[in-house]
Amino acid sequence: MSSAYDVVVIGAGTGGYVAAIRAAQLGKKVAVVEKQKALGGTCLIWGCIPTKALLEHAHALKIVQNAKEWGVTIPAGTPSIDMGQVQARKDKIVGGLTKGIEFLFKKNKIDWIKGTARLAGHGRVEVTDGASQTLEAKHIVIATGSQPRSIPGIEIDRTRIITSDEAIALKSVPKSIVILGSGAVGVEFASIYRRFGSEVTIIELLPRLVPNEDEAVSAELEKSFKKQGIKTLVGTKVTKAAATAGSVDIEVQDGAGKSQKLSAELLLVATGRGPVTTGLGVEALGIELEKGYVKVDSLYRTSVPGISAIGDVITMGAAPHPQLAHVSSMEGIIAAERIAGHDVQLLNYEHVPGCTYCDPEIGSVGLTEAEATRRGYDVKIGTFPFGVLGRAKMAGETEGFVKIVADKKYDEILGVHMIGPRSTELVAEAVLALRLECTVEELVRTIHAHPTFSEAVGEASHAAHGAAIHM
Ligand SMILES: Cc1cc2nc3c(=O)[nH]c(=O)nc-3n(C[C@H](O)[C@H](O)[C@H](O)COP(=O)(O)OP(=O)(O)OC[C@H]3O[C@@H](n4cnc5c(N)ncnc54)[C@H](O)[C@@H]3O)c2cc1C
Numbered sequence: 001m002s003s004a005y006d007v008v009v010i011g012a013g014t015g016g017y018v019a020a021i022r023a024a025q026l027g028k029k030v031a032v033v034e035k036q037k038a039l040g041g042t043c044l045i046w047g048c049i050p051t052k053a054l055l056e057h058a059h060a061l062k063i064v065q066n067a068k069e070w071g072v073t074i075p076a077g078t079p080s081i082d083m084g085q086v087q088a089r090k091d092k093i094v095g096g097l098t099k100g101i102e103f104l105f106k107k108n109k110i111d112w113i114k115g116t117a118r119l120a121g122h123g124r125v126e127v128t129d130g131a132s133q134t135l136e137a138k139h140i141v142i143a144t145g146s147q148p149r150s151i152p153g154i155e156i157d158r159t160r161i162i163t164s165d166e167a168i169a170l171k172s173v174p175k176s177i178v179i180l181g182s183g184a185v186g187v188e189f190a191s192i193y194r195r196f197g198s199e200v201t202i203i204e205l206l207p208r209l210v211p212n213e214d215e216a217v218s219a220e221l222e223k224s225f226k227k228q229g230i231k232t233l234v235g236t237k238v239t240k241a242a243a244t245a246g247s248v249d250i251e252v253q254d255g256a257g258k259s260q261k262l263s264a265e266l267l268l269v270a271t272g273r274g275p276v277t278t279g280l281g282v283e284a285l286g287i288e289l290e291k292g293y294v295k296v297d298s299l300y301r302t303s304v305p306g307i308s309a310i311g312d313v314i315t316m317g318a319a320p321h322p323q324l325a326h327v328s329s330m331e332g333i334i335a336a337e338r339i340a341g342h343d344v345q346l347l348n349y350e351h352v353p354g355c356t357y358c359d360p361e362i363g364s365v366g367l368t369e370a371e372a373t374r375r376g377y378d379v380k381i382g383t384f385p386f387g388v389l390g391r392a393k394m395a396g397e398t399e400g401f402v403k404i405v406a407d408k409k410y411d412e413i414l415g416v417h418m419i420g421p422r423s424t425e426l427v428a429e430a431v432l433a434l435r436l437e438c439t440v441e442e443l444v445r446t447i448h449a450h451p452t453f454s455e456a457v458g459e460a461s462h463a464a465h466g467a468a469i470h471m
Contacts, residue, residue: 003111005031007339008125008137010117010280013041014325015311016143017101019332024108026340031135032110033117033127038098039105041145042312043325049097050168051188053090055357057081058195062359069396081196083172090168119281123306139306139339142294143332144280146273146312146323153240154180154269160243161267164189174198176264178250180238182209186270187221187358194230195359201231201262203252208234210356214368214417216383216403221419224360224399241267273323275313290315298346300335308335322352353431355424360399363427366415366434369405378408382440382464384456386420388471391451397421402460404440411439416460422453429457440464 007023009016012034024030038045063070064079105112113127113135120126125135148163150156158166164185173196179186182204194200202209202225208218209225209232225232233252239259240251248267253259275293288295288303293315300308311328315321330347337344356362372379387398400420406413416430433443440461448458462468 003031003133004136005029005111006137007031007139007141007336008033008117008135009141009143010125011041011143011145011276011311011313012036012039012101012112013143013145013311013328014043015145015328015332016041016141017104017332018329019141019143019310019336020110021104021108022333022336023339024110026336026342028336028340030108030110031113031137032105033113033115033125033135035114035116035129038095039101039112040094040098044094044097044101046165046168048325049094050090051164051185051192052357053093054086054168054192055188055359057086057089058192058359061195066396081173083170083196087169087171116279118279119285119287119307121285122304137306139308141332141335141339142277142280142282142302142307142309142313143311143328144276144313145328147276148269149272149274150269151180151238151271154238154267156269157243160248160265161241161269163269167266167268174265176200177266177268178203178248178262178264179268179270181270181272182206182211182232182234183270183272184210184354184356184358186268187225187356189268189270190225190230191228191358194228199231199264200229201233201264203236203238204232204234205237206234207255210362212354213356213362213364214403214405214415215370216401217362217364217417217419220400221358221360221362228359243267273312277313290317293321299338299344300331308339310335319349322349322354324352324354327352348435351431351434353427355427357424360397360420361423362417362419363423363425363430364415364417365427365431366413367405368415368417369403372405372407372414377414379414380406380408380440380464382406382460382462382468384459384463384468384471386453386456388459389451389453389455391453391455392421394451395421402426402456404443404460404464406440406464411441413438413440413443416457418456420453420456426454426457429454 006028007030009020009032020030020032115127115129118126176199178201190200235255250262294309296314310331312323353365382404385401386392402418405415443461448454
């Protein structure tokens with residue numbers, strides 16, 4: 001059987017399903033091939049949604065643990081978490097959202113072809129596993145995403161040495177967990193399982209937690225984690241990890257060559273994700289790859305005409321490509337618009353917000369202070385702590401700050417970095433400020449409602465002019 005489409009998208013993650021919807025909105029006949037039983041890919045099934053659902057549970061437990069302060073009386077006993085209910089609620093949220101994409105496909109007349117896709121030649125996609133068929137397509141979009149990967153010497157057994165795929169689905173709270181890697185995934189699980197009651201240790205090869213963030217943010221997170229009882233071993237590498245019946249034996253070595261042994265119920269490997277291209281037939285078609293990633297230009301065209309690629313599976317050559325849901329979706333929109341013959345605006349990767357939902361949350365966009373200095377800017381900084389704000393005091397969330405990095409010469413905002421309550425929401429204002437090339441003065445003149453957390457953004461801009469009002 002063969003069917004003809006304008007666009008066939010391979011993979012229904014946040015890149016693929018958004019590209020499909022945008023192409024359909026622009027009048028294209030679209031099919032999406034997805035091998036999973038549900039739509040939504042990593043973000044909905046194993047990534048953003050399940051982890052943030054678990055973090056909301058952790059936040060609820062935090063409020064209950066502090067019930068006395070809130071004047072809420074609860075029966076005697078230590079509040080604890082019921083993992084059965086946590087998993088049931090999380091699964092309900094995931095199920096509802098994946099069904100929502102099925103609805104959007106129907107609404108936009110997009111065919112979901114169930115099965116595994118393989119490129120079968122120019123303009124041809126072969127689907128197996130489901131009803132075997134060949135699809136003909138004027139345009140093909142590869143959006144096959146990424147999967148967890150380990151580091152040499154550490155074998156993931158998915159029982160004791162696990163990935164985020166298993167960490168979102170634990171049926172009980174582990175007594176102890178060692179987390180390898182302190183990027184977004186690592187520190188989010190540290191927050192979740194520490195709050196649920198586990199002993200948590202994070203091991204990071206680089207000298208600080210969340211090493212892609214501004215140094216001040218890393219320092220604040222380390223301070224907070226210490227207070228919460230999360231152990232951090234930075235500048236440390238794992239040299240050995242062996243699973244036994246009931247635990248994992250881990251050997252680590254610090255920068256000075258000093259070794260130590262750790263033991264934990266679980267080792268979570270959160271050292272990054274690799275591209276999914278196995279069996280896709282990319283090599284046979286001559287599509288250029290780089291370290292396994294599909295190489296694309298700034299309009300998401302691969303080296304083979306008629307085949308585009310977006311999302312976690314791509315590389316653009318220079319800087320590492322951010323593996324984020326919102327990046328993949330925007331790439332999907334741009335690719336679909338270009339395929340439909342529209343003029344498109346290139347994505348500015350320097351304006352991609354980074355949100356990390358650990359406790360306290362991190363939101364950042366643009367240049368860090370170190371990067372702005374490295375690029376030769378004469379940098380000025382404005383920092384304002386959340387703790388001074390009435391709203392933060394009311395919420396009992398007083399940790400952290402907003403830091404603005406700006407250029408002294410033109411007053412232009414170069415980056416905004418925040419750690420503290422609602423930072424993953426507050427960063428949206430900073431993203432717009434960067435997109436509109438705002439000056440600090442324009443942020444100073446922007447009214448921030450009172451009492452809100454967003455006052456910290458306004459006050460940080462005042463601080464960058466040396467004139468914070470409430471400090
Ligand atoms: C634990 C965790 C937490 C995360 N949290 C966040 C977050 O808070 N915010 C954020 O922005 N990002 C987050 N991410 C990253 C985000 O999930 C990814 O960047 C995003 O899902 C990438 O989308 P994608 O469409 O490129 O690929 P994916 O979502 O990986 O989708 C690819 C799809 O292609 C399908 N597929 C692959 N090969 C084939 C084939 N041959 N045939 C048919 N189907 C195929 C797969 O089944 C999959 O459904 C998180 C990731 C993880 C692991």
